[in-house]
Amino acid sequence: MAKVTREVVERAGVDVDRLLELLIKNASAEITTYYYYTILRFNLIGLAGEGVKEIAETARIEDRNHFEALIPRIYELGGRLPDDMVEFHNISACPPARLPADPTDVDAILKVLVEAERCAVRGYTQICNMTAGKDHRTYDLALAILNEEIEHESWFSEFLGEGPSGHFLRRGETSPFVSKFLR
Amino acid sequence: MRRFTVDELARYDGKDGRPAYIAYKGKVYDVSGSFLWRGGRHQALHAAGIDLTAALAGAPHREDLLDRVPVVGVIEQEEET
Numbered sequence: 001m002a003k004v005t006r007e008v009v010e011r012a013g014v015d016v017d018r019l020l021e022l023l024i025k026n027a028s029a030e031i032t033t034y035y036y037y038t039i040l041r042f043n044l045i046g047l048a049g050e051g052v053k054e055i056a057e058t059a060r061i062e063d064r065n066h067f068e069a070l071i072p073r074i075y076e077l078g079g080r081l082p083d084d085m086v087e088f089h090n091i092s093a094c095p096p097a098r099l100p101a102d103p104t105d106v107d108a109i110l111k112v113l114v115e116a117e118r119c120a121v122r123g124y125t126q127i128c129n130m131t132a133g134k135d136h137r138t139y140d141l142a143l144a145i146l147n148e149e150i151e152h153e154s155w156f157s158e159f160l161g162e163g164p165s166g167h168f169l170r171r172g173e174t175s176p177f178v179s180k181f182l183r
Numbered sequence: 184m185r186r187f188t189v190d191e192l193a194r195y196d197g198k199d200g201r202p203a204y205i206a207y208k209g210k211v212y213d214v215s216g217s218f219l220w221r222g223g224r225h226q227a228l229h230a231a232g233i234d235l236t237a238a239l240a241g242a243p244h245r246e247d248l249l250d251r252v253p254v255v256g257v258i259e260q261e262e263e264t
């Protein structure tokens with residue numbers, strides 16, 4: 001634990017234990033989403049599915065990156081991951097992004113994907129709201145992740161016909177916002 | 184529809200296997216089946232068994248998410264003295 005790091009965040013008025021719980025729950029959401037997206041991606045087949053596969057893969061990899069980026073901050077603040085993976089799964093900040101009953105229904109898969117991203121957008125907005133102007137490092141990290149989650153939501157939303165996303169697919173490397181936390 | 188007092192609502196805190204109910208704008212919702220209310224807690228910030236009308240104003244979601252859970256009653260307003 002980085003003692004002074006935690007102390008200054010506490011002195012700024014943040015309930016660090018509550019913040020840690022949120023960070024751990026969101027880290028769980030990221031790694032479980034990475035797992036479930038792996039299954040969703042494999043089932044995105046056929047004329048409609050193949051078109052979505054690339055963004056599903058990008059979102060999958062970036063969610064894993066978010067997990068990796070969150071962990072150092074959790075330990076810096078004095079938190080830790082659960083020893084038990086089942087417990088970790090069950091405290092996720094977002095419901096499991098399970099394969100729909102009809103795995104050939106691309107729209108149903110897209111709805112699972114967009115719901116997962118919307119849950120993440122809400123979660124990181126909450127963390128940004130809690131830490132803005134108080135815990136600069138957590139805020140910077142949560143904002144970086146939020147930027148990527150918003151893009152994921154926009155991509156899937158566009159495929160569902162909800163309107164133009166205003167975004168392009170990644171060109172080259174993943175995690176343009178979060179990569180600075182992965183070095 | 185069942186009427187809940189504030190004290191009755193408090194018993195539905197989602198702990199130790201009890202159902203998890205919350206109140207919002209006069210209605211009582213059963214969130215026991217929601218993954219996001221496991222153990223009667225929501226996102227480390229909110230507990231079941233209480234009226235969350237004021238809290239939802241600061242939440243990063245709208246009230247329409249409550250359409251996904253059943254309404255099980257109404258909350259009785261305390262009389263002003």
